[in-house]
Amino acid sequence: MPVVSMKDTIRQAAIDLFYRKGYFAASISEIAAASGIRKASLYHHYESKEALLFAILKETMDDLMAHLESCLEGIGDIEARMRAAVRGHVQFHLRRQKENFIANSELRGLNAAHYREIVRRRDAYERVFQEIIGAGRRQGVFAPGDDKILSYAILTLCTAGASWFKPDGRLTVDEIAEIYENFIISGLKRAERETEPGADVPASAARA
Amino acid sequence: MPVVSMKDTIRQAAIDLFYRKGYFAASISEIAAASGIRKASLYHHYESKEALLFAILKETMDDLMAHLESCLEGIGDIEARMRAAVRGHVQFHLRRQKENFIANSELRGLNAAHYREIVRRRDAYERVFQEIIGAGRRQGVFAPGDDKILSYAILTLCTAGASWFKPDGRLTVDEIAEIYENFIISGLKRAERETEPGADVPASAARA
């Protein structure tokens, strides 16, 4: 048995090319060449280009959820749970930068059935954050706000880190995670308190 | 003179298709068809597909910067400046959703010279935010932090709003802008204060 299978070699080559050029701009020929085989041989391992994209996205989403669950295990306090969730999210995105970038930008390359499968996983992941935000809000730990919008805000904030992060740059993964952690906890605790003290914000309260 | 020129019609068709399918997945034929002409005629108005993309991105970035400057005009107070900048950024991104989405995801479609031109504009825009953050930090209005990382955080946070916002949805542009405004001001004021009271955070202060 080889140290890494050709299937994994192709996967890695595809991740690299999809990240650098985008799914549509990267060709099967290029992926095959980067894997050291001809393009016809690639079809022995993956039945289509779209299947290769789906395999990458599916594994990334499953690993992301597993990582979140392991980060939250045994933690009860709401603020601690949010800190752990944010830290885990940032860590995963910075450590597996390319795959996560693809997972956030190349969903259009999937067929309808595969698209639904990935979105279902993404929704389940977001729901974990929404539940923590909602629980914190009900306990009075976090200020009133819109759970969904705040969850999108938090997740995209951390996810975006993956687009500028350089592994050998000025800051480490943990330093960046800590900056985000504090920024988010502060934002959640005080957001809107000054304008709507103690009350939930009605969606209809439009400003002029 | 027609109400809208063919050049503008093509531009709008391209914005719509680049937004929905991505730059590489959208073809010149489709853009021409959506504009009511044949593909050969399109080349009378734009010399290449890449030139069409560049025209869209350049105008979007110029308008974005002009909008920011008009939002900040005559405002001196740092917190008020940050609030105005965030509000302006969110407004522009939600009101011109498609163009901004393209500007944040299709830079890879540009040639080297055009890429540099757009990045130069983006950097100038980010610098306005970094200057406000830095001034606030020095005045003690904002907590110590890393100006660049915080500016990326703030901008991507608001930009991301454009990816889920629906113009006829539950919340208005101004409601969303206000949520972000408060979240960000809270995050800036207290971020890291608890862990590093009163001191600037050295980049080398790694956590275990």
Added chain:
DNA sequence: GTCTATAGAGTGATAGAC
């Protein structure tokens, strides 16, 4: 300013030998 026609290259995918 728009058209038809086409050049020239590259695409994802398949057939079948080894």
Added chain:
DNA sequence: GTCTATCACTCTATAGAC
């Protein structure tokens, strides 16, 4: 499991008539 050869198609872009 990898190869060569090829299919059927699409792509961006150009030539030249009207």
